[in-house]
Amino acid sequence: MRILLFGKNGQVGWALQRALTPLGELTALGREGSALDAVPLGGDLADLEGMARTIHALRPDVIVNAAAFTAVDAAESEQEQAHAINALAPGRMAEAARAVDALLVHYSTDYVFNGTGQAPWQESDAIDPINVYGASKADGERRIRDSGARHLILRTQWVYASRGHNFIKTMLRLAQERDALSVIDDQIGAPTGADLIADVTAHLVRACQAEDGRAHSGTYHVAAGGETSWHGYAQRVIEAARSAGLPIRTSQQAITAVPTSAFPTPARRPNNSRLSTARLESVFGLRLPEWQAGVDRTLTEILAPMLAQEKAQ
Numbered sequence: 001m002r003i004l005l006f007g008k009n010g011q012v013g014w015a016l017q018r019a020l021t022p023l024g025e026l027t028a029l030g031r032e033g034s035a036l037d038a039v040p041l042g043g044d045l046a047d048l049e050g051m052a053r054t055i056h057a058l059r060p061d062v063i064v065n066a067a068a069f070t071a072v073d074a075a076e077s078e079q080e081q082a083h084a085i086n087a088l089a090p091g092r093m094a095e096a097a098r099a100v101d102a103l104l105v106h107y108s109t110d111y112v113f114n115g116t117g118q119a120p121w122q123e124s125d126a127i128d129p130i131n132v133y134g135a136s137k138a139d140g141e142r143r144i145r146d147s148g149a150r151h152l153i154l155r156t157q158w159v160y161a162s163r164g165h166n167f168i169k170t171m172l173r174l175a176q177e178r179d180a181l182s183v184i185d186d187q188i189g190a191p192t193g194a195d196l197i198a199d200v201t202a203h204l205v206r207a208c209q210a211e212d213g214r215a216h217s218g219t220y221h222v223a224a225g226g227e228t229s230w231h232g233y234a235q236r237v238i239e240a241a242r243s244a245g246l247p248i249r250t251s252q253q254a255i256t257a258v259p260t261s262a263f264p265t266p267a268r269r270p271n272n273s274r275l276s277t278a279r280l281e282s283v284f285g286l287r288l289p290e291w292q293a294g295v296d297r298t299l300t301e302i303l304a305p306m307l308a309q310e311k312a313q
Helices: 011-023 048-058 072-077 079-099 132-147 167-177 194-209 230-244 278-284 291-312
Strands: 002-006 025-029 034-036 039-041 062-065 103-109 151-156 181-184 218-221 255-258
Touching: 002 011, 002 048, 011 025, 011 194, 039 048, 048 079, 062 079, 062 194, 072 079, 072 132, 079 103, 079 132, 103 132, 103 194, 132 151, 151 194, 167 181, 167 230, 167 291, 181 230, 194 278, 194 291, 218 278, 230 255, 230 291
Parallel strands: 002 025, 002 062, 062 103, 103 151, 151 218, 181 255
Antiparallel strands: 034 039
């Protein structure tokens, strides 16, 4: 199996390099691109034709797109760039995928929904984004479906990893610097690890490339089990760090729960980010773990060098 990965340097892209390698011959590209036998390979999604030429040159069996414009607030003022990366590029990628008969795996988000209610979103629920980022991702989904390419659109949420910038690292830094923190408690979702997303992707790719798996093309939700607020998420992260021996200034009682309105942002955020994974689990025979398990494991990885540095001082 020949696999082409775009976005290798992101949190999910980095994890995908590990998860996809056992499946076959992997070519992983970042924005800077690469070369194979003097043939330039374009990894920049802003260069639509360069990206398409790369797909036609490699003729992969599977294309995995982990690249995206993910700066939610910046998208409000950089609408053209967000639309180019999140909508135009996946559409052109899907056209090229269809031309070479490749399966396209693309990642989307709960932000395609309007974030109302309390029930977990189903794949069939109406699309109704409330910000530019969500709208750009929704348009990307539409273009992939309209292309006729075999595809897996995997919607996920609240992604974290031991690599890169994310909520866990921000909370650890602030808890060491401040006596008190205010964290939003009216946005509900499930923190989902990049490693879980990558492992699920590898399982789905193998299943879909099997002789009887071509009918599984479609949209699925990939998220850890259970739910929490950003406030509950912060409490678990900070208490785990304290228990591990990291010097923490913020007490549990000093982590104040506040509404979204306490932190105005350029882009509106959904209050309900819950995603139902029932369809994914039923079709592919999976059981996704509770969010706490992945967060605790990643915390162990993040805290190890921090604790070692503390001991060395």
